[in-house]
Amino acid sequence: MNKITDFCIFCLLILAALFDVSAAGEENLIWRNTYHQFGYGLQYQPESQHTTVEYNDAIDLLLRNGIKSLLMKKSQYLTGDFAVTPNISAICMNDTLKMFQDITNGTTYAAFESRYNCTCICGIKHGNMIWTGNHLQCKQARGPGFNGQMCSVVTNAGYSQLNLHLDFGACLPDSCSETDVGVIVLDALQMIDAQLKVLIYPIGVSCPQDLKYAKKDIVAIVVSSIIAFAVVMGTFADIVCIYLDRRSDKDTIQVRSDSPPNYNSTPANSVNDTTERLGLLSNIPKNEVLYGENPPSSCNSVLKQILLSFSLITNTRKLLNTSTASGTLTAINGMRVLSMWWVILGHTYGVLPFLSLVGGSSAKQILIAFSLITNTRKLLSTSTSSGNLTAVNGMRVLSMWWVILGHTYVFNIGLLDNVLDFVELLKRFSFQAIMNATYSVDTFFFMSGLLVAYTVMKKLRDGGNINWAIFYIHRFWRLTPVYAFAILIWTTLYKHWIWNGTFALSMRQTDPCDDYWWTNILYINNFHPNYGNIAKQCMGWGWYLANDMQFYILSPLFLILLHKMKYVGHGAMLFFLTGCLTSRMITADYYGMRLPGINTPLNHTHEAWANSSPLYNKPYTRIAPYLVGMWLGYLLVINNNRVRLGKIKLLIGWCVAITIGISIIYGLYGFYKDFPVTHLGNKSESIVYIGCSRFGWSIALAWVIFVCATGHGGPVNTILSWKVWAPLGRLTYCAYIVHPAVIFYFGLTMEKTLHYTDLVFVQQYISLVVVSYGVAFVLSMTIEAPMLGLEKVLFKRWLK
Numbered sequence: 001m002n003k004i005t006d007f008c009i010f011c012l013l014i015l016a017a018l019f020d021v022s023a024a025g026e027e028n029l030i031w032r033n034t035y036h037q038f039g040y041g042l043q044y045q046p047e048s049q050h051t052t053v054e055y056n057d058a059i060d061l062l063l064r065n066g067i068k069s070l071l072m073k074k075s076q077y078l079t080g081d082f083a084v085t086p087n088i089s090a091i092c093m094n095d096t097l098k099m100f101q102d103i104t105n106g107t108t109y110a111a112f113e114s115r116y117n118c119t120c121i122c123g124i125k126h127g128n129m130i131w132t133g134n135h136l137q138c139k140q141a142r143g144p145g146f147n148g149q150m151c152s153v154v155t156n157a158g159y160s161q162l163n164l165h166l167d168f169g170a171c172l173p174d175s176c177s178e179t180d181v182g183v184i185v186l187d188a189l190q191m192i193d194a195q196l197k198v199l200i201y202p203i204g205v206s207c208p209q210d211l212k213y214a215k216k217d218i219v220a221i222v223v224s225s226i227i228a229f230a231v232v233m234g235t236f237a238d239i240v241c242i243y244l245d246r247r248s249d250k251d252t253i254q255v256r257s258d259s260p261p262n263y264n265s266t267p268a269n270s271v272n273d274t275t276e277r278l279g280l281l282s283n284i285p286k287n288e289v290l291y292g293e294n295p296p297s298s299c300n301s302v303l304k305q306i307l308l309s310f311s312l313i314t315n316t317r318k319l320l321n322t323s324t325a326s327g328t329l330t331a332i333n334g335m336r337v338l339s340m341w342w343v344i345l346g347h348t349y350g351v352l353p354f355l356s357l358v359g360g361s362s363a364k365q366i367l368i369a370f371s372l373i374t375n376t377r378k379l380l381s382t383s384t385s386s387g388n389l390t391a392v393n394g395m396r397v398l399s400m401w402w403v404i405l406g407h408t409y410v411f412n413i414g415l416l417d418n419v420l421d422f423v424e425l426l427k428r429f430s431f432q433a434i435m436n437a438t439y440s441v442d443t444f445f446f447m448s449g450l451l452v453a454y455t456v457m458k459k460l461r462d463g464g465n466i467n468w469a470i471f472y473i474h475r476f477w478r479l480t481p482v483y484a485f486a487i488l489i490w491t492t493l494y495k496h497w498i499w500n501g502t503f504a505l506s507m508r509q510t511d512p513c514d515d516y517w518w519t520n521i522l523y524i525n526n527f528h529p530n531y532g533n534i535a536k537q538c539m540g541w542g543w544y545l546a547n548d549m550q551f552y553i554l555s556p557l558f559l560i561l562l563h564k565m566k567y568v569g570h571g572a573m574l575f576f577l578t579g580c581l582t583s584r585m586i587t588a589d590y591y592g593m594r595l596p597g598i599n600t601p602l603n604h605t606h607e608a609w610a611n612s613s614p615l616y617n618k619p620y621t622r623i624a625p626y627l628v629g630m631w632l633g634y635l636l637v638i639n640n641n642r643v644r645l646g647k648i649k650l651l652i653g654w655c656v657a658i659t660i661g662i663s664i665i666y667g668l669y670g671f672y673k674d675f676p677v678t679h680l681g682n683k684s685e686s687i688v689y690i691g692c693s694r695f696g697w698s699i700a701l702a703w704v705i706f707v708c709a710t711g712h713g714g715p716v717n718t719i720l721s722w723k724v725w726a727p728l729g730r731l732t733y734c735a736y737i738v739h740p741a742v743i744f745y746f747g748l749t750m751e752k753t754l755h756y757t758d759l760v761f762v763q764q765y766i767s768l769v770v771v772s773y774g775v776a777f778v779l780s781m782t783i784e785a786p787m788l789g790l791e792k793v794l795f796k797r798w799l800k
Helices: 003-010 012-019 021-027 055-078 090-105 108-116 135-140 178-196 215-253 302-308 312-320 331-348 352-357 362-368 372-380 391-415 419-427 439-461 468-491 493-498 513-521 540-564 566-590 624-638 647-666 683-709 715-720 725-730 732-748 758-794
Strands: 030-036 039-045 146-159 164-173 202-206
Touching: 090 164, 135 146, 135 164, 146 178, 164 178, 178 202, 215 362, 215 372, 215 468, 215 493, 215 758, 362 758, 372 725, 372 758, 391 439, 391 683, 391 715, 391 725, 391 732, 391 758, 439 540, 439 624, 439 683, 468 493, 468 513, 468 540, 468 732, 468 758, 493 732, 513 540, 540 566, 540 624, 540 732, 566 624, 566 683, 624 683, 647 683, 683 715, 725 732, 732 758
Parallel strands: none
Antiparallel strands: 030 039, 039 146, 146 164, 146 202
C-alpha cells in the first residue's frame, strides 16, 4: 500500500468521530442503494435483503486498520516526504499528522480537538443527515503553529425524494484549504466505498474564512447611515413642530401674565467663574492649554513660541489630541458637541418658531416624511380607506401568516436531525393546509387585482381622470425602494451576519444577486436568469413581485375596456383566463405532471425550462386569480356594493365556496395518508386539478369578499374587518420581503440541528412571525413610509 493510500486511511481518524461507533452500534443500520419513485439516492434501511456490510462493523474495521497502518508509518510523512504529492499541500499534511500524533499522545488541545470533531449521528433511522460537530469549540482549538477550523462537507448520499444530502463537519488545521479537505475526504470515502460496496463522494466543501468588507458592503453601510440620519433628523424636527404647535395652542387660549425671566441675574448657588458661564468652551484649569498638554519643545525663546502659535502642524496636533483636562467632567465634551449640533440644526431650518408658520412648505414635509413619530402614528392607525373592503385587511394578514407558516416548515426541513419523523406529518389530514400554503400567494394575486380594479373603476365611474403615467410611477415607487434596499442588505451585510454559521454553506457560494440584481429591479426575474429558476435567481421569493408587477402593467388594458366597452373588456379578460387555464393544462401534460406533485415535471426533465418552475412562477400560468379579483372589483363598483341576497342564495353560495376551498386544500390527502406515495393520479384528474385549482381557490375567496362587502358577511366580516388587522396589514409587504431572511438567519446560525416536535415548531413559527414583523416595522419606518411621504410631496400635483 503506497503512502497516499495509507495517509487517506489515516485520515479516517478525522471522520471517526463523525461515525460515533456507539450510536451506530445501537441502531445496527445497513446501507444500500435503493430506487425511489422520483429518482435514485442512497438510503439508510433498517433491514435489507442484500448482502452488505453492517454499518458499525465496517467502521470498526476501517478505524482499526487505519490507525494501525498509519501509526506505523506516520513518521515518514512528518519528514516531508509527502510534499512531492500535488494533491494535498505539504503544510496541511504535516499539520494534520501532527494533530493526530498529539491526539495519540493525549495532548490537551488535540484531545479537545478530536472531541470537537465529534458529531453525534444517533438517530440515523429517523433521518439524521447532518453531523455538524461543534463549530465554536473547534475554532477555539489552538495547536503548535495552527488553529482549528471546521469545514462543512456535503456528499451525494441522502434522500433524493426530499433533496437532502449527508452533511458533516470535519475539524482540521486551518492550514488546509478547501481543496486539501476535499482530497482528504474523497480518498477517505473511497476506502469506505470499498468496504460498504456503495459509492459516496463529496459534492461540496466549505471552510469559511473571515469575510472582508468589499466596496459594495461599504456602500450599504453608507446608505444605511444616511437613511438612519434622515430618520433621526426628521423625528427631531417632528418633535420640535409638535412642541411649537402645542405652545402656540396654549398661547391662543390664555394670555401669559408672568414677567419675562431675568437672564442677567446670577443664581445664588452659581460659581462665579468666567470659565463656567459659557458652555461653548471647556472649563480649563490654570497652566493648561486648550485640547491638552503642551507637547515638549526645544523652542524656548518668546519669539519662537509666538511663531509656533500660528503653526498649522502644532495646532492641528493639539486639536486632534484625545486627552482632556476635564478630570471627572469628561461628559461635558459630549454634551458640548451634541448641543452644538442642535444649534446648527435649528439654524439650518431657520428660526425654530418659524417652523410653525410654514406648515405647508415642501422642505418641512420632506423632513417630516422621515419622522418616526408621524410614520408610527400612521402605521398604528386603525382607520382605513378601504370603505366596504375592510375584510381585505384580515385576509391580507392571515395570508401573510400562512406564507410564513409554509416557509417555516419548508426552509427548516434541511436542518432536522429526525427528518423521517417529520415526513410522517404528511400522513396527517391537518398538515395538508401547510403543504398547500402556496395558495396563500394566489390570495395576494386575487386581492391585488381586486383593489386595482375597485380603486380605478370607482374613480372612472365618478367622472375622474386617470393619469396612466402616474399610475405606473406610483406602483414602481411603492414597491422598488424597499425591494432595492432589501437586495442591497441581502447581498452585502447579511452575508457578514451569517457567514460563519454552521449551516451557511450554500450562502457562501456565488450569490446570483451579484450579477442579476437588476432583473429584480426591472421585475423580470421570473424569466431571467436561468429561465426564472427560483433556486438560481436573486432573492428567489421575489418571483411573486415580478408577476404582480407584470399583472399591474397589463391591468389598464382590461380597465379601460371595461369602462368604455364593457363587453369587449369582459371578452378580453375571458380570453386571458382561458389562456391561463389552457397553458397550465398543456404544461402539465407535456411534462407528465401527476398528482400529488402539482409542480414536479416527470417528463422532459433534461430541459432547462423544466427546471425553471414552468407552472409556478410564470405570469401566464398565475394570472387567473388576478383576473377573478378584477372581475369582483368591477362587480362591486357597478352595483355600488349593494346586492340583495336571500338566505337560500347565501346558503348555496357558502356551501359551494367552502366545498371548493376544502377540495383544493385537502383534496390530495388520499395520496399522502399512506406515505410514501404508492400511486400517482391518472392523467385526466391530474391535468384538471393542476389546471384549475388556483382559479377555483380564487373563486372561493371572491365569494367571501363579495358577501362581506355587500353586508352579508355576518361573523366572517366581523372577524376579517377587525380594526387590529389594519396596522398589521400595512406591514405585509415589508414582512413578505424580510421573512425569508429572518428564517434563514435563525436556521443558518444555529450550532446544532433542529429536532422536530410539534411544540418546537410552534415556538419556532411564533418567534419567526414576531421577529419578521419587528424587522418589517424597521424597514417600513425607514424606507417604505418615508418614500410614501416623499411621493406626496414630489407628485402632489398629479396625485390630487
